Amino acid sequence: MQDKPYFCPNCRSNRVKFSVISNYAQRFMKDAVTGAVQDFSEPEQLDSSEPTIQCLVCSFTGNEMRFVKQAEREPRPGAPINPNYM
Numbered sequence: 495m496q497d498k499p500y501f502c503p504n505c506r507s508n509r510v511k512f513s514v515i516s517n518y519a520q521r522f523m524k525d526a527v528t529g530a531v532q533d534f535s536e537p538e539q540l541d542s543s544e545p546t547i548q549c550l551v552c553s554f555t556g557n558e559m560r561f562v563k564q565a566e567r568e569p570r571p572g573a574p575i576n577p578n579y580m
């Protein structure tokens with residue numbers, strides 16, 4: 495995940511509350527006759543260069559880049575526009 499501001503491109507009111515949706519793989523064995531699940535392995539996180547982010551205000555989900563790009567297009571009001579202002 496990138497250490498950059500997010501802004502939900504859907505509801506455009508949320509910059510703070512998100513959840514990250516990761517893909518996990520968990521191996522297991524199945525009994526061929528009964529179908530019973532046996533031997534669950536520990537979950538392994540799959541490599542994903544771009545995580546899926548969900549907005550906790552409107553439930554929109556999308557690639558992280560969509561949230562980052564929206565924040566770049568519409569910076570938070572009050573953020574210094576002129577870097578020399580300080």
Ligand SMILES: [Zn+2]
Nearest residue numbers: 502505549552
């Ligand atoms: Zn949203």
